[in-house]
Amino acid sequence: MSATLPLTRRTARRPRRVRLAALGLGLMTLVACGAPEMREPRGRTGPAPVEVSALRMDLPPMKRFTSAPETTPRRSNAQMAQDFMDLSFRLETGATLPVFSRFEGPISVRVVGARVPPSLNADLGDLLGRLKREAGLDITLVSRSAPAAITIELVPAAAFRKRAPNTACIAAADVSGWSEFRTARAASWTTVRTRTRAAIFIPTGGTPQDMRDCLHEELAQALGPLNDLFRLPDSVFNDDNFHSVLTGFDMLMLRATYAPELRSGLTAEQVAALIGPLLDRLNPAGRGGGVAPVDTTPADWIANVTRAMEGGALSARRTAAARAVSIARSRGWTDTRAGLSFFLLGRLQQGQDTNAARTNLDQARRLFAGSSLTDIAAAHTTLQLAAVDLVRGDYATALDRLDPAIAAATRAQNAALLSSLMLTKAEILVRTGRAGEAQPVRLDSLGWARYGFGSDRDVFAHIAEIQALAR
Template sequence: MQFYRFFPLFAALALTGCMAAPAGGPAARANADLQAPPGLASFDVGATLAPSARLPGNTELARDFLELTFQLESGRTLPRFTRFQEPITLTLAGAVPPNAGQEIAGLLAMLRSGAGIDIRQQGPGPAAIVVEFLPRREMQALVPNAACFVVPGVSSWQAYRAARGSTATDWAMLAGRSQVAVFLPSDVAPQEMRDCLHEEIAQALGPLNDLYRLTDSVFNDDNFVAVLSPRDLLMLRLTYAPELRNGMSEAEVAAALPAALARINPAGGSIATPAPATPTPRAFQAALDAALSSSAAPTRRLIAAQSAVEIATGEGWHDARAGFAWFALGRLSASTDPARARRALLQADAIYRALPGAAIHQAHVRMQLAALALSSQQPGEALLLADSALNAAIAAENPALVATLHLIRAEAYAALGNTAAAAAARLDSARWAGYGFGSQAAADRRAAEVAALATGTRHN
């Protein structure tokens, strides 16, 4: 469904969309062929953060699969199981960026080897999955809050505009999947394009829901995990298991999962009757939606984040839902109440530290804490926090976060009087910035934001 871009911005800035180059700007087009920097992990199965490779037991995986597969993010339930019939074809359309082909090739190879899905790219023309690129401004004029999204029953942007809101684009009406379109902006940083491709093609192929309680998964609206994890690949492999077929009910799929999981994940053990996952109230989802809304007033967003924290606390959660609620509150409090922001971020850090597969989540939190430390003239603490987040950011293939952490390190070293280390950190940032931010202008803006934190000035 919809991919809500949630990049880690600085505490002094509003919680909003991706910090890529301006839509359609010349810098974005000039840098559209930027490749991944040296050191960025390739899209090999198991290349993501090591804790993600430790899959949970089959009882938990079966529960997650059913919840991901038979519900939509809106809360609607789906009456039947659907998937494509293999082999699956995919084509690119619209204003295709120069580096899109390389990203698609890596992703499809990952899906074939890691999920066992027979999917191939073909040239222009009819295909089961059409990935169409169009200017961000045009896309968001119709769907304002989505950075990218997937729709069934259409093969082009024009067809989607004509069929929008009809039963033709309703996932619940499908008997099987035969035609799906993925819509992505053509004028964003390479990293944002890659992240969109991973999540939206995964949902075109398989699970349609997102669950805030998951950590090591792209099927989570917190968007901390940017590329398909081993857990996600297992969910997709399970979607195309021979034990399942189009039209099965949830009960029929549940009955087939023990045999399928025993074959696919023998280390996961036999399936017991699982305790149901703690349900996520719709009020929590609504509160986070309001907190993340770039169109809402800052005060309303802060109130919404506080509401999400109160719901998580009242439910007794100590999982990724609670961590994200505290993280959002910390982000939104930073410009008006740094002390409150720090307390909230430390709560998020403690929660994520205790969760398997949440090292990248903790890295995002520590970047925010490092920014707060820098802005309060504590360069030593800022340096320690940034250093503690670097390995996780690199392992999770997040160049924008890596580049930002190096910028914080540079300013911290400069404040400590170590000019040589500051210069080296700036060079390290530059290695990652092109892929992460999409243009020199965008990278320069991020560097100016960090410098403003260090000097205690507000960057506009």
């Protein structure tokens, strides 16, 4: 039996924030990292799991996060000043932006399109509230018929996939709707000197969490930084995609973007002279810290990580992940890039070599656990380790890891990851003769699962997949 958690969701971001499908039980927010199929080998016997049919009850109401996550940046302003420059003046392609750009004046947002779910409206309201409070933005939701600086449009899934295959959602410059986007020349952020309009396109039919994650990432990009940096441990502006909602670092970057000291049209040299004192004013707690040397992420590491996370033959992806690990070791990395390298290699070895997978996932978890900035990455890794432990029958080890990971997923407001960890814990409790303790854990997880996975059918299938690992 492959110790692999099933493939369900997104993402990788390009300069236009195009995001691809991802691996892992709705929990691994990584690019197109398809999981080996979870078919049970013929003749496998073992203790029968709790039958999903026994859980065919009315599910509890969907849960959603209503309070803001922790939003305190926890790095030095000097370090974050360098991050601001790299996020604001470069694209992932390597292109350099000639000038700084932002919206000038009040920013209006509207939602249009078909089948706008109530959860999206609620999540957008919460996000706009955070942008006002934490980033100081003058941003307002207007009616769908009113002109707006930023248009969020839900597009029928078939039409979206035809125009933008293998993407989760898109932020586009200088357009106000899907029809215009389909027919206009491809707008480039490199030509924008002052932002006047932008559009975010989200396909219909996604889970509530998928749509919320698109709102956070694409709206942040339409408003502010256009780049993604693998070195960032505490940001959605990172193609490892461990974070799914805007962090304290992200809010500080947006607050700095719209500070009165800056304006559209400034050059990189002008912004560089202003950003240090500006961050000291906005974030006094970050004053006085040092600047760790920035080891530029080499193109060959990015290429191998991208290849490991994309679709294709598993053997080729494992080879790419192994090369990424080799590069990380040769450069002496101990940061989030090193953790991601070991994570990907272990993740891709799960269907091939359980012992090697566990070794590499353990190394990734140790790297991530070394800093509070990467506790959500450690939680993702814990879930993959729990899959290995379930297959091995090492229930005690898996159980010890889960509670800290559950707390991290709660803080990061990742319902798909949270419900997966809780369902895994419930299954382990059943397997160790503690069914009474398992029942409330499973029941509590189901409301989060409805937000993270969507339909009742997908929730029940998800439970069955976790049970299948434990057979």
